[in-house]
Amino acid sequence: MPGINEQPPFKVLIIGGSYAGLAATLNLVDLCQGRKCRFNLDENDKAPEHKVPVQITIVDERDGYFHIIGLPLAIGSNVDASIFWKKFDDIPALQSPDISHIRGRVDSVDCKSRIARIVQSTGDDGHKIIEQKYDYMIACSGLRREWPSAPKSLTREAYLAETAESVQAIENAAAGVVVVGGGAVGIEIAAEIKMLQPQTKVTLVHSRQQLLSSEQLPDEFKAKTLELLTESNVELVMGARLQDTLLADDSTAAKFLLKLSDGQELYADHVINAVSRFTPTSSYLPKEACDPEGYIRITSGLQFSGDVPNKEYHYAAGDLASWSGIKRGGAAMHQAHFAAVNIHQRMLAELYKTEPTFNNLVAVAPMMALALGETAVGYFPTMGLSSGDEIRNMFFNDDLGYGICWRWMRLGEDTEYKS
Structure with missing residues (x-):
């Protein structure tokens, strides 16, 4: 078996750069660099004993991460609108040699050959077709939503003009x-x-x-x-x-x-x-991977469960995944965390012949928190119904949860890299 320095990096393709896509990317980089992943708060868990070479490519039509939960505030406030969209190049956590970004859309995925066909934006409405070989893929492209559920714009500059109007x-x-x-x-x-x-x-x-x-x-x-x-x-x-x-x-x-x-x-x-109005963005996948509505069928371990080849190398997380519960940003990040852990376990098993231990989702009951201006209301099975400052501060603060998500994913921190 080649040494770790001779092992070519595992190529991981992450389709979508919102909550699930960034959560999957950063948790996986943590683990591959030999750290506990950032979403793991269990003090009894230890960091991985081995490092794993990895190269993660994020594909997204937008030029940055947009806090979509905050759109109801962004459409009425220029200050908040400006804060809620961060270009990928301006997010400290993504500035790692292990992470790259392609602005474009995935046109098709060949699960058998593990090759994705990507329509890459070259600016000024131009594009080129590239083929991306991958070892693992996580579909995190979510749902296509219309304004005002999501911006129409694909660049920060166009989005700021859109919200300013x-x-x-x-x-x-x-x-x-x-x-x-x-x-x-x-x-x-x-x-x-x-x-x-x-x-x-x-x-x-x-x-x-x-x-x-x-x-x-x-x-x-x-x-x-x-x-x-x-x-x-x-x-x-x-x-x-x-x-x-x-x-x-x-x-x-x-x-x-x-x-x-x-x-x-x-x-x-x-x-x-x-x-x-929203539709799943799964048109790039074989129809066998999806249910009749276009959501990706997954196992509790986030792997594809449909009749497609190499399903053990294909994962889905976030709104595009067919799982119980109401689609929420927190659920998307949680699913992506588990997908990252499970892929890392498979990488370790391949490199070091270890016995993998997988994280599995459980059924999720309907739950929701709503921001209502100066207050908020929430229903969660473990908490019941509650409202007021406690719920507002827990889930939203003054920026519809932007700071909560930013800090939870640690997007403002440089991602440690050690060769």
Whole structure:
């Protein structure tokens, strides 16, 4: 067996550079460099005895990491918008010889040959096709979401222009803002706008009689959300569907006239359609890897479980993985942590003939925390229903969780590298 210095590095392809992708990358680099991984808080666990040469390539269409949880705040605040997008080149933790980044999208993956076809951006709307050979792959590309659930932009500069336009529209909405859609995104957007612009009339329109109607969460959580929104002076129109948005006539100072299914008419200067629309980004994978909706079938160890070759070398984590529970940033990072540990165990077994010990996911019950401006509400099976400053500080603080995620992944720290 070759010595560790002669062993060519394991090539790991990570598709997606958001919560799951960065968590997988940094935990795996920790382990391969002979450290306890950054998400392991068990004081009884020891650092790995052996180092493992590794070369990790992150592929993402964006030029940086975006704190997508913070978008309801970013669309109303230029200051927060600027903080929430960090170019990959400006994230200290990623500046390691073990980590590289390709801005582009994966067009196809051949699981048998373990080769990915990547459409790489070359700037000015140009691109080139490259083929990337890998030993292990983790699919972390998540869901394709529409604005305002996610930015349309792929570069920081375009994103800042996009959010600045939104901020200006909200600040100039003398006749009020209407947010359409009473899911998590719409609720948080309405609450954050009202917090930022307390003088502005903010109305949330939802087609059902109950907020969060598509989520398998307790009625008491949904009722508490409604109560706190009302207390924050967000106006609510329930059980009515938006049928048409028209330019208002000269008899009113408002820009838009909204016609609802129950006959109501609303006037506003700015309308935000927050009805959730999202699709899995798994089109680059063989259809056998995915369920009928496009989510990747995985084992509890995060490996592909569909009928594809070399499934033991293919993993998925985050929103794209078919697993129980509501899609959340915390769950994505947790899954990525386990995927990194399990891949590292396989690498050690291959190099040193050790017996691998794998981490396995457990079934996850529905749970959620919602930021509601100056307050927050949460439901977790172990905690039950709770709201107020405790929940806001635990999950969001003043920046919709940006600092919490940044510190948890330790993105601001240089990744130690020892040759």
